[in-house]
Amino acid sequence: MFFKKKIYHFICSVIFIIYLNPACSNSDSSLYLHFDNAYVKLPLIGSDSTSGYANITNRTDYLISVEGISCSGVSLSSFHETLVDHMSGSTSMEKIERFKIFPNKSIKFSPGGKHIMLMGISEEFTKGDKITCQIFTDPRGIVKVEFEIQ
Numbered sequence: 691m692f693f694k695k696k697i698y699h700f701i702c703s704v705i706f707i708i709y710l711n712p713a714c715s716n717s718d719s720s721l722y723l724h725f726d727n728a729y730v731k732l733p734l735i736g737s738d739s740t741s742g743y744a745n746i747t748n749r750t751d752y753l754i755s756v757e758g759i760s761c762s763g764v765s766l767s768s769f770h771e772t773l774v775d776h777m778s779g780s781t782s783m784e785k786i787e788r789f790k791i792f793p794n795k796s797i798k799f800s801p802g803g804k805h806i807m808l809m810g811i812s813e814e815f816t817k818g819d820k821i822t823c824q825i826f827t828d829p830r831g832i833v834k835v836e837f838e839i840q
């Protein structure tokens with residue numbers, strides 16, 4: 691009886707390890723491009739535009755080009771970069787058409803730098819909601835990412 695219980699425990703442990711080890715779930719396409727701390731700032735009252743941030747990691751051994759983004763409940767989503775004019779100190783934004791992430795490297799989208807620009811965001815969204823975005827990559831296709839509204 692004791693022996694049987696031990697075998698059962700062993701089998702459970704093996705199953706547990708297989709399911710939790712990311713290396714065993716390579717079939718999950720969302721893992722090749724990983725988004726950490728993906729969030730969107732709640733738009734200011736009276737505004738329907740806001741920005742999103744994340745730390746994006748290329749978990750493959752090849753170069754990945756990120757070609758675009760489309761988010762549900764948002765009219766226009768794109769990648770932007772904040773530029774600072776060092777002479778005047780003023781800032782402006784420029785659209786990034788595409789960007790590359792080297793194998794096993796990360797790119798940080800953070801306040802004051804690169805950001806995801808969301809224009810025409812639905813008024814329905816409130817803090818804690820999730821915005822689902824599709825990220826288009828070459829190669830591989832589409833990665834689905836959820837950005838939490840903060």
Ligand SMILES: [Cu+2]
Binds near residue numbers: 741783805
């Ligand atoms: Cu912008």
